[in-house]
Amino acid sequence: MADSPLKAADIIREIKLAGIRFVVALPDRVTSHYLLKGMMNDSDFRVVQVCKEDEGISICSGLYAAGHRALLMMQYTGLLDSVNALRGVAVEGRNPVCMLVGLLGKEPGVLPIRDKRYGIRIVEPVLDAMGIAHHLIEQATDVEKIVPAVEQAYAASLPVAMLVGREPR
Amino acid sequence: MKRDECLKALARRRKDEIIVAVYTAAQEWIHIAPSDLNYTFTGAMGQGSSHALGLALGRPDKRVVVLDGDGSLLMNLGSLVTIAHAAPKNLVHCLCENGTYETNGAVPIPRAGEIKFTELAKAAGYPKTYEFSELQEWEQALAIILSEDGPVFVDLKVEPGEAYPEDFRRLYSIEYRDRFREALRKS
Numbered sequence: 001m002a003d004s005p006l007k008a009a010d011i012i013r014e015i016k017l018a019g020i021r022f023v024v025a026l027p028d029r030v031t032s033h034y035l036l037k038g039m040m041n042d043s044d045f046r047v048v049q050v051c052k053e054d055e056g057i058s059i060c061s062g063l064y065a066a067g068h069r070a071l072l073m074m075q076y077t078g079l080l081d082s083v084n085a086l087r088g089v090a091v092e093g094r095n096p097v098c099m100l101v102g103l104l105g106k107e108p109g110v111l112p113i114r115d116k117r118y119g120i121r122i123v124e125p126v127l128d129a130m131g132i133a134h135h136l137i138e139q140a141t142d143v144e145k146i147v148p149a150v151e152q153a154y155a156a157s158l159p160v161a162m163l164v165g166r167e168p169r
Numbered sequence: 170m171k172r173d174e175c176l177k178a179l180a181r182r183r184k185d186e187i188i189v190a191v192y193t194a195a196q197e198w199i200h201i202a203p204s205d206l207n208y209t210f211t212g213a214m215g216q217g218s219s220h221a222l223g224l225a226l227g228r229p230d231k232r233v234v235v236l237d238g239d240g241s242l243l244m245n246l247g248s249l250v251t252i253a254h255a256a257p258k259n260l261v262h263c264l265c266e267n268g269t270y271e272t273n274g275a276v277p278i279p280r281a282g283e284i285k286f287t288e289l290a291k292a293a294g295y296p297k298t299y300e301f302s303e304l305q306e307w308e309q310a311l312a313i314i315l316s317e318d319g320p321v322f323v324d325l326k327v328e329p330g331e332a333y334p335e336d337f338r339r340l341y342s343i344e345y346r347d348r349f350r351e352a353l354r355k356s
Contacts, residue, residue, distance in 0.1 A: 022226070022227075046226070048222075048226065048251070048255055049251070049254060049255075050219075050247070050251050051247025051248070051250050051251050052245070052247045054213070054215075054216065054219075054245075055216075055219040055222075055245065055247065055248055055251055056219075057216075057219075058211065058212070058213075058216040058219035058220045058222075058223065059219050059220070059222050059223040059226075059251075060223060061210075061212070061220055061223060062208075062219070062220040062221065062222060062223020062224040062225075062226075062227065063223040063224075063226065063227045064223075064350075065208065065210075065220075065223070065224060065227070065346065065349060065350050065353065066223065066224050066226075066227025066228045066353060067227065067228075067350070067353070067354060068227045070223075084213050085212070085213045085216060087213070088212035088213035088216075089211070089212035089213050089216060089220075090212075092212065092341070093210055093212040093341065093343070093346070094343050094346070095212075
């Protein structure tokens, strides 16, 4: 398959199409420069910065209870650090927490489960064990997964993780 | 102050505020002030203040009061900075400081009685902080606290009062969460 770089503008467009206006974030090197900073300067978004990723799971859940869609942006390390909040707040609490998760250091073109880094390799198995849907966003056409993933999360009232495999430009 | 007496004082002053409550305060609150605008579905320890922030940002027209615990807040201290930075004017962050992990065997929290939670909140950037150890003072201040611009932080020095039946299934019920969503939508 031909390599086609991710574009930050395409991701932002799809996030807006998904009806998301609240972005809850802790900076992640994969997504900070072109995505998060772009969103912070985009008046269509209200960006809420958090000190720790599990806060974001609960903030998104509070926003859901108030009738809003939200996106939680973080690095995969933050996702792993938030397993208990994901368990109790998102899965058992049936909250559609939509996560955009940067896979920092992922080898280009290699499936996450085959990556040389232990931390990258375990992300999908951990999500599978928790019953959390996930999608790899690495090629330009992968952005088409975003709207259906968000819609499905809200339809099922369950979380979803969109794993960003390379830096969008 | 007896915690349930503090909660009863809040219940007497409540109009249509959203009340987010955790652990023992939640167990007591659902008996003292039943309402579909009670939010107890916090799911994991320490997360009450973060749920409250989401609600406050999502419904700036509604006052949101969170009844946090000291053990819970210690588990999510960064939320003080997050809340101060987001600066929701409609959020009142009440801390039921009893010095113990009451739900988990009443083991003391680290530095029980020595932590100045109001100073932590001030340093984080909360513009208004209060500390109460007298029930009458708390009750008298409630009218102002429930109407002034926040985020407001209130440290309530409490001890257990009357015993109320525990009902964890009710606290984390999806059915009640959906009732909350519907009640808030109509409110």
